[in-house]
Amino acid sequence: MTARIWAVLPAAGRGTRFGGEVPKQYLEAAGKPLIAHALDALLSHARIDGAVVALAADDPRWPGWTTRHGKPLLRCTGGGERADSVLAALHALPSDVGDDALVLVHDAARPNLRAGDLDRLIDAAIAHPDGAILGAPVRDTLKRADAASHIVATEPRSALWRAFTPQAFRRGALSAALERARADGVVVTDEAMAMERMGAHPALVEGREDNLKVTTPADLALAEYLLARGTADG
Ligand SMILES: Nc1ccn([C@@H]2O[C@H](COP(=O)(O)OP(=O)(O)OP(=O)(O)O)[C@@H](O)[C@H]2O)c(=O)n1
Numbered sequence: 001m002t003a004r005i006w007a008v009l010p011a012a013g014r015g016t017r018f019g020g021e022v023p024k025q026y027l028e029a030a031g032k033p034l035i036a037h038a039l040d041a042l043l044s045h046a047r048i049d050g051a052v053v054a055l056a057a058d059d060p061r062w063p064g065w066t067t068r069h070g071k072p073l074l075r076c077t078g079g080g081e082r083a084d085s086v087l088a089a090l091h092a093l094p095s096d097v098g099d100d101a102l103v104l105v106h107d108a109a110r111p112n113l114r115a116g117d118l119d120r121l122i123d124a125a126i127a128h129p130d131g132a133i134l135g136a137p138v139r140d141t142l143k144r145a146d147a148a149s150h151i152v153a154t155e156p157r158s159a160l161w162r163a164f165t166p167q168a169f170r171r172g173a174l175s176a177a178l179e180r181a182r183a184d185g186v187v188v189t190d191e192a193m194a195m196e197r198m199g200a201h202p203a204l205v206e207g208r209e210d211n212l213k214v215t216t217p218a219d220l221a222l223a224e225y226l227l228a229r230g231t232a233d234g
């Protein structure tokens with residue numbers, strides 16, 4: 001039997017770089033909140049069984065969804081760091097979702113996830129024992145800056161990628177990696193970093209450049225444009 005596939009959405013952030021009163025995952029674009037776009041992209045996919053959302057303890061805006069696209073949608077309370085929120089969500093998975101289940105961790109602030117990218121990521125994560133993440137090779141020249149934002153060096157970019165989400169790993173391995181990072185006092189910026197610390201070499205799957213994370217107001221304007229175009233280009 002094919003192992004279960006569940007989505008985990010860290011959605012407990014405060015959106016400090018975005019600013020404003022409303023946590024950015026609840027800001028609307030193309031008629032619905034960013035978190036709803038992310039959930040719909042995941043739960044409308046036939047290969048994904050359900051999702052767990054990690055929310056801030058004082059989140060006043062969670063609409064209380066318990067199912068979406070006919071699939072279970074569970075909630076838990078996130079933590080101070082992204083990794084704490086992801087760990088909490090892993091612990092909130094149903095008891096019949098075993099260590100061999102594939103977990104796709106996706107930022108609630110990335111609304112423009114497309115089915116084709118999901119398909120290729122899932123296939124890669126099933127095929128590769130160390131899991132897989134969506135990303136894109138760096139195509140711009142990279143500069144290192146000093147405190148005055150003056151260029152001090154040009155960095156080699158030939159083997160550099162930008163990491164996106166979802167990031168897909170087996171539940172047991174990811175949980176152990178995140179627990180180890182926490183025990184070591186290391187704040188990991190993504191799930192792959194925790195896996196790398198355990199000696200894993202996850203696969204990089206080139207995904208769409210428009211799978212953007214909404215971090216600042218300018219990102220929201222771009223997300224609105226992209227989402228309003230819909231799935232016109234697949
Ligand atoms: N303690 C945290 C921090 C972040 N996140 C989630 O991780 C995703 C990506 O993080 P980011 O874009 O940095 O969101 P924020 O942490 O809210 O933004 P900021 O760093 O500007 O405060 C978001 O969906 C955010 O809600 C989370 O679940 N728990």
Ligand SMILES: C[C@](O)(CO)[C@H](O)COP(=O)(O)O
Nearest residue numbers: 082107163164165189190213
């Ligand atoms: C997970 C991530 O989206 C991959 O690029 C990124 O690391 C999240 O960083 P943030 O500072 O928590 O937004």
